[in-house]
Amino acid sequence: MSHQHLDGRGESTEATSQYLTFALGHEEYGIDILRVQEIKGFSAVTPIPNSPAYVKGVMNLRGTVVPIFDLRLKFGMDPQAYDRFTVIVVVNVGARIVGLVVDAVLDVLDIENASIEPAPDLGASIDTSVLQGIARNQDRLISLLAIDQVVGTDHITTIAA
Amino acid sequence: MNDMEIDLKRFQDTFFEEAAEHLETIESGLLRLEETGDELELLNTIFRAAHSIKGAAGSFGFNELGSLTHALENVLDQLRSGRRASDPALTQLLLGASDTLGEVVAATKKGEAAGIPIAGLVHELEASVNSAAAPAAVAAVVATAAAPLAGQVLQITFEPEREFFRQGQDLFLLFDEIAQVGEIVESRCHREALPDLEALDPEASYLGWEIRVRTKRSARDVRDIFLFVEGACRLEIVAEAVAAAAAVAGATKTAAAAPAPERRANADRRVESSSIRVPTEKVDGLINLVGELVISQAMVNQSLAEQSLSAALEEALSAVQRTTRELQEQVMAIRMLPIGTVFQRFPRLVHDLGVKLGKRVRLDIEGADTELDKGVIEQLGDPLTHLIRNSVDHGIEDPEQRRDVGKREEGVVTLRAFHEGGNVIIEVTDDGKGLDRARIRDKAIAQGLMRSDQALNDEDVYGLIFAPGFSTATVVSDVSGRGVGMDVVKRNVESLNGAITVSSTPGNGSRFRIRLPLTLAILDGLSVQLGREVFIVPLLSIRQSVRPAAEDVRNVLGGRGEVFLLRGEQLPLVRLSRLFSIAGAVEDPTKGIVVVTETDGHRLGLLVDDVLGQQQVVVKSIERNYRKIEAVMGATILGDGRVAFIMDVAELQRIASRRKTRDVTAGREVPAEHDVPVPAQEEKS
Incomplete structure (x- = not known):
């Protein structure tokens, strides 16, 4: 992970934000690094009965029960067998902790806020609310995830008592 | 400078915590006064609590608090010195004062004390003191005449520590108070410790005093003056005659000769100071x-199990295991509190309700020292409040009605807690008119909760009062009867993994019975295998486990439902692998095990692959990071570090009862509740 852009975190102004980028298939995604708690290798999860396919189950994160979501399945991509590069990115969503299964972690990038373009309108059938925007890094196109939307909306809602 | 500010803040926090406790002491004491008459020990307790607030309020400069407690203290002082007797009106005034005091404490904490008008109340208290003082003065004269030599000479030896002034103490306040308790016969100042001027620290305290004071008060009363400086000084208070006797005996240490009650008072205080205040989060962190x-230790043991170990290592491992277990038990015990901490608010509630409703009601409390998890106790306040309101409002009759049916005018509500097996039982019993079966039935039919042709037994009819929106109160009062309450009570209790039942005898009252687990944090479970997964079934709800014979499992309604025959009794059979969509689990019941569970009198057979063993598990929340999972009450972490789900047997029972809805996994219709013959209850074997 080399980056000329990273002049040291202390000097980064508010005009730029740091993102952790990862791969899903041939696509590159980014998450605001301040939301990332840790990165873990994939280990055994306990499946949750009668849950959607992308909810892989729960795992024990130092005594806390954390749900694990497969982002490929969440985004409707083909499932891929987990291998030694498969990692879980543990993120904070509000007060909750959730784990996201991604193909591989790629980089940590400083991205200028001004350079982030809003997600294009892909038609009514495709929900782009999960995207905070799209950033360009040289010839790479990075989809920046609005993580609260990704895991915060449909399936992590509390059931009204 | 900054450090000092922080320190002051911390002292203030402690003050507010303690003030809350003192307020409780005052309130519960005042309420008990009605029963005990003006018992001196109780009056002293109340007085000391008020005095403590006053003293600390004074040192922090909380003037409103100070003047209010001062006025309160004057009234209490009259009571405990026997210069007046308490009566209901006075009790009411004092209770009102303690309420306002609570408000002022709360407001002071927010720094808004000036906003609460207290002048009126202070005035009222003062007026009360003055009105009582007139006849009391006569009594005092009589007393003096009868015992002209009343009063004793107390010898006070008082040596502040060096740090005395740095703690913000004021000697002059103390001396003023001593001067008020009686006549100072003699006072001597000890200057032996005073150093040379160069060595003198102007902020330190070097002096000591010997004061002889002639007073009618006891040594203990005089000691109260020093309540706030006791930790910061050496203090001896001895009655002169005793001191003289001690001197004769050649004792140099006068403290040793102090009268016995004095020493006991000291012992009491030492017991108090041996406990420490710890924020709940710290305890919870420790428990986590x-x-x-415990888990890591189990993992170590597991991974070493296959290897041959030296005897020494083996021994060390088992020592670690033992200590870990003990540690866990001890830590869990920290969270256990006597249930009295929640009970103590109810005497006031009952008192106020009685006044408001024009009823005479007494609250009896039994088993206040029964211990229960703090988390459970905290959530018990609301449901118990509802139940007690309900008993006073709907259960206990008016005094005239009670007289007419030959009962004592004073109704009794009993709040009782005790251990039963691994559970805590809390009962709210009243000796009122009991539940009106016919009215409940009519109302339930009107609200569509049951059909008019349905025959229900008493227990089921009474159980209807827990249905949402159900209320039989003819008049909606602000006490209870809005149709919210009993269903909330039931929900609250169930969220604590507990159950509530009600029984009633017309004319003799009703009894609500709450069954609760000792703690929410750990439970005894049976681990069972389903496919490759392990689940935990709470041991409390398990009656037995059996390997069924082929003829024990029967299809009903063309295979749409299954029953398990347990010695002729038919139980609904739940195939957990289907309910939880688990592949690779046992399909043939004769190759698996049926775990028989029972909740609230309903039995259920759960088909699992195998029973692995019994273990104590730490309950972890799933909702914290995810959401509720159907039929699962929580999760735990197994010895190998994997997560296992803990089944919610009560919910499984409900699912089995409303199988009218589609069986999600089988995707086919299963029979409705009344189609599956639910067997009559059988005595537990």
């Missing part, structure tokens, strides 16, 4: 860590 330690 110990939980992890």
